[in-house]
Amino acid sequence: xxxxxxxxxxxxxxxxxxxxxxxxxxxxxxxxxxxxxxxxxxxxxxxxxxxxxxxxxxxxxxxxxxxxxxxxxxxxxxxxxxxxxxxxxxxxxxxxxxxxxxxxxxxxxxxxxxxxxxxxxxxxxxxxxxxxxxxxxxxxxxxxxxxxxxxxxxxxxxxxxxxxxxxxxxxxxxxxxxxxxxxxxxxxxxxxxxxxxxxxxxxxxxxxxxxxxxxxxxxxxxxxxxxxxxxxxxxxxxxxxxxxxxxxxxxxxxxxxxxxxxxxxxxxxxxxxxxxxxxxxxxxxxxxxxxxxxxxxxxxxxxxxxxxxxxxxxxxxxxxxxxxxxxxxxxxxxxxxxxxxxxxxxxxxxxxxxxxxxxxxxxxxxxxxxxxxxxxxxxxxxxxxxxxxxxxxxxxxxxxxxxxxxxxxxxxxxxxxxxxxxxxxxxxxxxxxxxxx
Ligand code: PLP
Numbered sequence: 001x002x003x004x005x006x007x008x009x010x011x012x013x014x015x016x017x018x019x020x021x022x023x024x025x026x027x028x029x030x031x032x033x034x035x036x037x038x039x040x041x042x043x044x045x046x047x048x049x050x051x052x053x054x055x056x057x058x059x060x061x062x063x064x065x066x067x068x069x070x071x072x073x074x075x076x077x078x079x080x081x082x083x084x085x086x087x088x089x090x091x092x093x094x095x096x097x098x099x100x101x102x103x104x105x106x107x108x109x110x111x112x113x114x115x116x117x118x119x120x121x122x123x124x125x126x127x128x129x130x131x132x133x134x135x136x137x138x139x140x141x142x143x144x145x146x147x148x149x150x151x152x153x154x155x156x157x158x159x160x161x162x163x164x165x166x167x168x169x170x171x172x173x174x175x176x177x178x179x180x181x182x183x184x185x186x187x188x189x190x191x192x193x194x195x196x197x198x199x200x201x202x203x204x205x206x207x208x209x210x211x212x213x214x215x216x217x218x219x220x221x222x223x224x225x226x227x228x229x230x231x232x233x234x235x236x237x238x239x240x241x242x243x244x245x246x247x248x249x250x251x252x253x254x255x256x257x258x259x260x261x262x263x264x265x266x267x268x269x270x271x272x273x274x275x276x277x278x279x280x281x282x283x284x285x286x287x288x289x290x291x292x293x294x295x296x297x298x299x300x301x302x303x304x305x306x307x308x309x310x311x312x313x314x315x316x317x318x319x320x321x322x323x324x325x326x327x328x329x330x331x332x333x334x335x336x337x338x339x340x341x342x343x344x345x346x347x348x349x350x351x352x353x354x355x356x357x358x359x360x361x362x363x364x365x366x367x368x369x370x371x372x373x374x375x376x377x378x379x380x381x382x383x384x385x386x387x388x389x390x391x392x393x394x395x396x397x398x399x400x401x402x403x404x405x406x407x408x409x410x411x412x413x414x415x416x417x418x419x420x421x422x423x424x425x426x427x428x429x430x431x432x433x434x435x436x437x
Pocket of ligand 1: 044045104105106107108110141143188190191192224225226227247249
């Protein structure tokens with residue numbers, strides 16, 4: 001046992017030192033070699049601001065800076081601009097303007113939706129958390145999973161529904177968990193790591209059936225759509241849901257703004273108390289320029305979705321073909337046919353995620369991994385949930401393309417990945433050799 005832990009530790013140590021070495025080299029690159037051409041393949045983390053969005057925001061950053069709550073001319077101007085943005089967003093979502101609550105982003109929208117519903121439901125059960133039941137999937141974003149864990153700490157019950165090998169929620173399992181006591185179901189529209197889309201309308205139907213049978217308002221259905229709008233319609237009546245989170249900076253809008261759609265008739269407890277903005281659901285001065293930017297970004301996403309999907313499908317196929325041709329051991333994660341077309345998530349056996357990401361960064365490419373150090377917990381929990389084995393979860397890299405990505409860039413990325421994989425395997429070989437001595 002001691003020997004095993006020694007081997008594991010020394011293996012970990014060596015990898016750590018190699019990673020550290022690469023990080024130092026990468027930092028040197030940043031300072032000595034910038035500016036150098038960079039290829040950005042991390043759109044799922046954040047997207048650059050669309051030029052049109054930037055133009056729409058500009059007047060509200062300097063000239064029209066009024067507070068929408070003030071009654072003077074500047075304030076009234078801001079109030080009208082805010083109302084226009086709300087109107088435009090509600091058109092895209094197929095919602096009423098009073099169903100839109102502006103927030104600071106995806107995390108806040110998810111927190112507000114889940115805690116908001118749960119704390120409102122608690123009022124009906126004398127604050128007894130044991131009467132709260134939330135259903136979610138095992139591969140939600142941490143801004144949903146951590147809220148669920150907090151609910152558990154407070155005495156509530158949470159069912160984490162597993163997914164299949166493509167990351168699709170096991171819907172039969174979900175239906176089994178829906179009881180008359182279920183307060184809320186929260187399932188994401190598109191996964192941020194592997195791009196898999198969830199069968200939201202089908203889940204919504206199952207929920208409405210439970211509601212009808214028990215003549216209740218509950219369970220409510222919340223959908224985290226942070227990653228979706230550029231490629232997937234977010235028309236709420238079609239999705240048949242009660243609450244929906246959207247995030248400005250995942251859709252070529254600004255960082256620091258998001259929204260929660262909340263269907264009329266749904267009740268939530270606020271998380272912030274103050275000036276009573278946003279119908280009292282979210283106090284705090286609305287960030288007008290950011291809201292204007294998000295509204296513009298959402299309209300562009302809606303108008304250009306078809307074109308973007310068409311283009312991205314071709315690029316996705318090209319990326320996969322090239323990967324198979326150059327790195328035949330590559331395992332694709334996610335739902336290749338129906339997932340988000342801009343996400344290519346791959347695992348390469350006998351490699352380690354962070355090593356690959358840093359090696360690619362050194363070669364001018366920004367992509368992503370889950371922090372993958374040594375412990376099981378540090379592997380991607382999303383890829384782990386696909387149950388393809390530890391080796392696959394450990395060597396995972398996510399490439400998420402921008403709408404401006406080209407074939408030439410993909411070709412370069414794959415050739416650099418080939419180099420990075422060779423480097424990672426050499427590092428492994430050194431580590432294994434060390435283990436023998
Ligand atoms: N939900 C999903 C699916 C996400 O991908 C993210 C961000 O990565 C969030 C929520 C949280 O967004 P933010 O960090 O902007 O609050």
